Amino acid sequence: MTSADIKAAARKAAFARRKAAFAQGPGAAPARLTQVLAPHAGRPLAGYMPMRTELDPLPAMAAHAGPVGVPVIPGPAQALTFRAWHPGAEMIAGEFGALIPAAGDWITPEVLIVPLLAFDRRGFRLGYGGGFYDRTLEALRAARPTLAIGYAFAAQEVDHVPIEATDQPLDLIVTDREVIAF
Numbered sequence: 001m002t003s004a005d006i007k008a009a010a011r012k013a014a015f016a017r018r019k020a021a022f023a024q025g026p027g028a029a030p031a032r033l034t035q036v037l038a039p040h041a042g043r044p045l046a047g048y049m050p051m052r053t054e055l056d057p058l059p060a061m062a063a064h065a066g067p068v069g070v071p072v073i074p075g076p077a078q079a080l081t082f083r084a085w086h087p088g089a090e091m092i093a094g095e096f097g098a099l100i101p102a103a104g105d106w107i108t109p110e111v112l113i114v115p116l117l118a119f120d121r122r123g124f125r126l127g128y129g130g131g132f133y134d135r136t137l138e139a140l141r142a143a144r145p146t147l148a149i150g151y152a153f154a155a156q157e158v159d160h161v162p163i164e165a166t167d168q169p170l171d172l173i174v175t176d177r178e179v180i181a182f
Contacts, residue, residue: 027176
């Protein structure tokens with residue numbers, strides 16, 4: 001079995017676990033995420049617009065005291081860029097159907113809330129396979145300290161995420177049950 005086959009099978013299983021967890025609701029995850037972000041007031045934050053069964057970071061993003069952006073995919077195999085967002089911002093469909101602000105300044109985040117399909121206790125995440133967050137974190141971390149916070153249901157934890165040399169680890173994971181630091 002190739003690395004691509006292993007990751008494809010892991011993604012399929014992870015989607016099913018996340019869907020089941022989503023049906024149970026977010027629990028304490030939104031309050032935990034807001035609490036984790038509080039010491040980073042003033043620092044530029046990037047969140048994401050939730051899709052399908054992703055855990056919704058919007059309440060924590062709206063509560064952040066500082067600039068907030070959401071990812072924009074500029075093209076295949078590129079790092080993400082981030083456009084300023086605020087509650088009530090006019091949104092349009094971007095790549096892969098993710099909503100992005102129709103207009104606004106570009107920001108360079110120092111703290112990122114990262115969506116994922118699965119995570120492990122080493123701090124690795126299984127994403128959707130495009131490598132966008134890995135490229136983005138690598139570039140941001142090369143320029144300045146950057147905090148990457150995975151946001152997931154506890155049910156998305158697995159024993160071992162299959163990784164490659166380009167996979168970037170997370171610094172924290174916030175779930176409906178706990179905050180895990182690496």
